[in-house]
Structures are given as C-alpha cells and as structure tokens.
Amino acid sequence: MTSSAVDRAAVPEVPVSRRRTVFDHTAVPVLGFTAVLVVVALAALAIGRYTVPPNEIVRILLGQFLPLAQTWYPQEQTVILEVRLPRVLLSILLGAGLALTGAVMQAVFRNPLASAQVLGVSSGASFGGVLVLLAGFGGAALVGGAFAGGVLALALVVAIARAVPGAPLLMIILGGTVVGAMFQAMVSFITYIADPYSELPSIVFWLMGSLATASYTKVLTAAVPILLAGVVVLALRWRLNILAMGDEDATALGIEPRRMRTLLLVCVALITAGSVSVAGVIGWVGLVVPHLVRMLVGTDNRRVLPVSALLGAAYLTAIDTLSRSLTTAEIPIGILTAIIGAPFFVILLIRNRSRLWGSDA
Template sequence: MQRSKRKLIILFIVLIITIFISFQLGRYPISPKMLFRSLFAIITNNTDTIPKEVLTVLLKIRVPRILSAILIGAALSMSGSSYQALFQNPMVSPDILGASQGAGFGAALGLLWYFSYQTTALMAFAIGLTAVFIAYMISTKFKVDRILGLVLSGMMVGSIFSSMISFIKLVADPDNTLPAITYWLMGSLASIRNADVKLVFIPILIGIVLTLSIRWKMNLLTMGEDEARSMGVNTKMTRIIIVFASTLMTAACVSVSGMIGWVGLVIPHFARMVVGNDYRYVLPASGLIGAIFLLIVDNLARNLTTAEIPLGILTSFVGAPLFIYLILKRGYD
C-alpha cells in the first residue's frame, strides 16, 4: 500500500515536470527562465515586464491546450479502466458503448450544417450521451446476462452511428466540409481554446469524482457480480454509476478533441503494471499516466513536422506497439 502511494506521488511529480516542458515547446519556444518569470508575473498580476507575444502564447494557446491534454488523457484512461473493471475484460476501451461514435456523429452533423464550433461541440456531447442511453435501454431487455447485453447493445449502437458518420462523409462537400470532418475525426487539440476547457471541465470532473468514489467497489466487481452482491455491493447502481461517469467523460472528450484512440485501452494496463491490481490505486494511476501520455503525444504532434499531426494517428502509432509489448510481456488468455 505504501509503495503504491509512493508511486502515485512519483507519477504526479513526472506530470508536473511534463507540464513545464510542454509550456516551453512549440513553434514559439520559451526558455525556462522566461517561463518562470511569466508564470510568476501572471500569478502576482504584474505582467508589465513580460513581452506581449509570450503572454499571448502562454495564456491563449498553451494553457488551454495543456489543460485539455491533462483532462482528456486522464478522463479517457479512467473511463477505460472503469469499463475494464465493469466488464471484467482487459480489452475494453471507452468507446465500447458507442459514446465516441455518437459524439463523432454529432460533430460531423454540426460541421455539415456549418454550426459554430461551440454548438458543434455541444451537439457532439449530447448525442454521445444519447447513444449510450439507447444502448443501456436496449440492454435492459436482456434477461440473462446483463453485462453481455450491454456490450452487444453498445456494439450495435456504435455501428449504427459509425455508418451514419460514413453517410455524412459521403454527402459532404468534398472541398471544404469533408476535409474538416475527416481531420476532426482523427483527433486534435489544435483548435482548443479556454472556452472549450470550461465546456469539458465540469463533466470530466463529475466523472472523475464519481469513479474515484466507488473505486473500492470495482475491486469486488472484478470477482464477478454474484460475489460482489454477496459482499453487500449494489451491483446495479454501481454499474449505472460507472456507465454514467465514463460516458460523461468520454462524450466530453470527443466533443472537443475528436476521436483519440488507444489511450483508454493501453494506459490502464500500464497503471496495473505500476501499482498492481487494486483499483484504489489503479484509477488515480490511470489518470496520471493518461495525462502524461497525452501531453507527450501532443508535444510530438506539435513539433515533429511543420504541419501538425492529428493526435489519433500518433496515439495509434504509439499505442498499438505498446499494447503488443504488453501482450508479449504479460500474456492474455
């Protein structure tokens, strides 16, 4: 237990270091000395001695981008970890119930109709929640295995929304709208602004608090619903809380960043390698490692080439080999 707590503290320190490095990297590099001067000036509300271009880059570009990377990385990782506990399956990711596909459809629809960025994000968030609600209502009709019913319902709903995204891409203007939809679906933080951070902060915070509040129950769920029920866990309510919290976080993430794959699938495995299988530590470790991972990937996306690389490409390029490594190292039946 003490060892796991120490590892969480180390992960938090690594996150802080990664944040400071992220502030310095970009098209407009900022030296460590200037960064500390600027941050101190901002905190003390005495920015007269700081160049305006430095303040603009920090406050309007890097602060929202770094905050969103932290929130989205943590949220996707914790969603994946929660679902892996609920479904007792290490191969489950946050899009298992159709939240990502539903949010993707909402965003594609908003781009097709030329809605504003904020309206498009809200539409994506709302339809992402609706997709999971539909999947959950369908699953209630399964009388025998509710967990299996939930998975099958999510797969069906996700497939329907994926086909609707394909239809929108088919009828979209190939010169303007189609490239915008395609780029958005590949995932990026390039367009993130302070207003977007405010938009996703509350849903993600609610989701994180809810999942952390029941993390000890997830330990019992991994032993099976019957065993958890015999130990006094209200499995139905716990299942609803996990689905609601994870959907809230996933839909919020996809609504502003697009589809960023592999984070919610791979990171929980790394968390278990670091702190063990106790969900009291797996969940916070997943959040910290997910935030660190997405910050690093976003730094690569900003700096590897002159044109920014979509995050979905990089997370797949990095995440898939890492997952293969995990399978070879640990093995899964």
C-alpha cells in the same frame, strides 16, 4: 459470476498476508505521477517553434497572480497564455478522462481489452457529434449529441453480450466491433452527404482528433462533463473492488451491482462525450494507460484510477507535443495515439487469446 471467473488482469486480488511495498499507500504514486505531470506540462509549454525558457514560463504563470517584476518578453507571454496553455490544459483534461474511462470499463466488464474505443462508445459518440455538426450546432449541443450516441452504443454492446450466453468476454469484444463498425458506417454516410465546401472539411478534421483549435472556451466545455463524471468515478473507486468479488458478495456487502455498473458506465459515456465534442476521436488512451499503471502500482482500483488519470494526462500531453513538433505540418493527435495503441492492442490480444476464445473460467 464467481471470483474464479474474474480476470486477473483487470480486477484486483489482494492477498490477506503479503509483503508491503512502497506503493501500498495511494499517496506515494499519486505524488510521484503528479510530479511527472508537472514536468511534462512545463516541457509542453516550453517546446515549439518559439522556445520559452522554463524559468520564464513559471514566472509568467505566477505573474498572473503575484506582483512579480516582468523579466519576460510580451511575445513570450502571448505564446504561453494564449496559444500553449489552453492546449496543455485541454490535453491534461482529456488524457485524464480517457484513461479513467479505460480503467473503469476494464474493471466493470472484467475484461483487460475493454475501452471506449474497442467497445464502440467512441464511434457512437462520433456519430452523435457529427449529426449535431451537420445540423449546424456546437458547444453544449455537441456534448449532448456525443453523449447520446455514446450511451446508445454502450447499451447495444451490453444487449448483445447478454443475448448470447456462455462467452461474455468474447461477445463484449465482438459486440463492440459490430456496434463500432455500424456507427462508423453511419458517420461515413453523413460525411458523404455533407456539403463538401461548408460542412465536410470541419467534420473530417474533427473526426481525425486534434487539439489544434484548443481554446479556453473548449477547456470549459470539456471540463464540465469530464470533471463531473470523473469526481463521481474517483469517489466510487473502492466499490469497483467490491464489484470484482462477484454480484452475490457485493449484494451481501450492501451494494446493488446493476445500479452501480449503470452509474459508472453513464459516467464513462459522459467523459467520452466531453472529449469527443471538443477534440474528435482520440483512441487507445483508455487501453494503453491503465495497463501501464497496473504494471507499476498493482491492480487495486483505489490506486489504479487516480494514477491512471495522472499518467493519462501526462501521456496525452506528451503525444500532443510530439504531434505539433515532429513535422512542420501538425499531425492529428488521433493518428499518433492509434500508431502507438494498435500494436499494444495486438500484444494484449495475444496474451489473452486463451480467455477470449475459451471459457471465462
């Protein structure tokens, strides 16, 4: 594919001569969004039925490492350390990972509509996870099952796109729709045959996507695959810019495009599996956040990926805070992310309709 076929919304194009901006250096947006994440995390720890002042939250956290005089109530420490902190850590971890998956897939496929949700990876991971739950396992087995399902779904989408030449962007979207529907049907079948008293309630609640059962054990379970794959993706972010130049140019610069794409997509499947295994399906984060980041910092993947991780962490933490604060009964976070993400997806479809229904040129 020549450089003229590269989607401008998903791939960076850096002119040789241009006016420098404040976002030319990666450190500036990274520091800025890190500050945003810290503020959102403190707000999430403070907000709830039992309100804790932010200054006491800071003292409670620092008091675990420093010999500070105790000025907080024991109940406040219990609420922060045992209830809210693992939930906030999990939302930060999952939000960063899911946003990274969207940014990587949009760059790899040169498609602004690509995400783990749209391409059926989340549905495949759900199917693998539900099979493991039906068998009565959890923990590492759940991560492994979700990973296998996600990789299988991704492989099927790529095979469908390659089988029909002429309109790869269209076939990727259609292939993802078909594969996602197929795996979703199999998930529905499993929920139909599951025992309605012992197995079905846990499967249905898990599929809706929720952080209500967050714990330090789940944080550790998700951290291993997400951090491992996330570090690899961030270390290779500059190579995404080279892949955007086309396979011939990338090969001339010493990069094997097929091997690099395979490695990146395996990382995407691993992050998705880690997320799905502990919180169920939380969709649309990987579609919404990277586009917001490109509006703010441009399209250079060296900036897009780390900033997407930070904004995704802050975004999901804020949504989770809303999910447990809007009503007396907690709203599954997957519902809120879909309510916000679905209209955003429609806007993207309208803006990119000429590319989806036309050629890639």
